[in-house]
Amino acid sequence: MKIIKVNNYDELSEKAAEIIAEAVKKNPSTTLGLATGSSPLGTYNKLIDMCKFGKVDFSKVHTVNLDEYVGLEPTHDQSYRYFMNTNLFDHINIDKNNTFVPSGIAPDMEAECKRYDGVIEKNSPISVQLLGIGENGHIGFNEPADYFPEGTHVVDLTDSTIEANKRFFGSKDEVPKKAITMGLGSIMKAETALLIACGKQKVHAIDMLVNGKVDPKCPASILQNHKNAIIIVDNDAAAKI
Ligand code: F6R
Numbered sequence: 030m031k032i033i034k035v036n037n038y039d040e041l042s043e044k045a046a047e048i049i050a051e052a053v054k055k056n057p058s059t060t061l062g063l064a065t066g067s068s069p070l071g072t073y074n075k076l077i078d079m080c081k082f083g084k085v086d087f088s089k090v091h092t093v094n095l096d097e098y099v100g101l102e103p104t105h106d107q108s109y110r111y112f113m114n115t116n117l118f119d120h121i122n123i124d125k126n127n128t129f130v131p132s133g134i135a136p137d138m139e140a141e142c143k144r145y146d147g148v149i150e151k152n153s154p155i156s157v158q159l160l161g162i163g164e165n166g167h168i169g170f171n172e173p174a175d176y177f178p179e180g181t182h183v184v185d186l187t188d189s190t191i192e193a194n195k196r197f198f199g200s201k202d203e204v205p206k207k208a209i210t211m212g213l214g215s216i217m218k219a220e221t222a223l224l225i226a227c228g229k230q231k232v233h234a235i236d237m238l239v240n241g242k243v244d245p246k247c248p249a250s251i252l253q254n255h256k257n258a259i260i261i262v263d264n265d266a267a268a269k270i
Pocket residue numbers: 063064065066067068069095096160161162163164167168169170
């Protein structure tokens with residue numbers, strides 16, 4: 030694992046955006062793995078600016094997202110499809126037909142997991158998989174478990190994740206209790222796994238990821254075995270590493 034320590038969120042976002050833009054320059058029709066949440070917002074803003082100034086061209090890029098809440102329509106303002114459209118896709122020259130987010134409202138979620146694994150396969154390889162990290166060490170919505178799930182699956186969100194994400198909803202009760210997420214097998218197949226973390230609330234997760242043993246109780250720890258994992262952390266999140 031390569032660890033890059035930065036002074037602040039702006040530097041973190043700049044570095045992450047540079048790595049993603051490089052992958053697109055190297056292969057204009059590359060597939061990017063994308064994440065939602067607070068962490069990537071700055072990265073997406075940098076990519077939007079680069080695109081506006083003609084420094085990166087997304088016209089042939091494909092994207093696969095990590096996860097979606099079960100039960101939320103794509104038009105719901107807290108769905109991850111809505112997040113991706115409003116925070117990135119609407120502002121860059123990407124063809125939305127080439128952007129993929131698992132469905133949280135498929136009538137048969139098991140079938141949707143299989144379908145999404147097919148989508149990932151068809152768009153593989155993922156050149157850069159962008160990742161945030163949960164306070165409990167989750168990546169995507171792969172929550173702490175007894176094993177590392179390979180493929181796309183439906184998960185029960187842990188209380189700590191629901192608690193952490195209630196800031197986006199009116200109340201804790203409104204946070205969906207289930208999500209569909211890309212599995213760790215797919216994340217591990219990405220050519221580069223790029224994890225970004227910022228703030229004191231991530232100290233424990235980053236400590237477990239970097240200094241702990243590879244253990245499904247901290248799903249992100251699997252990145253210790255990734256061939257090219259890059260972890261970008263600000264000083265606060267890096268307090269114990
Ligand atoms: C979101 C995702 C999650 C988040 C994590 C951190 O697509 O996969 O793993 O990256 O919950 O969220 P933030 O960045 O909001 O702290």
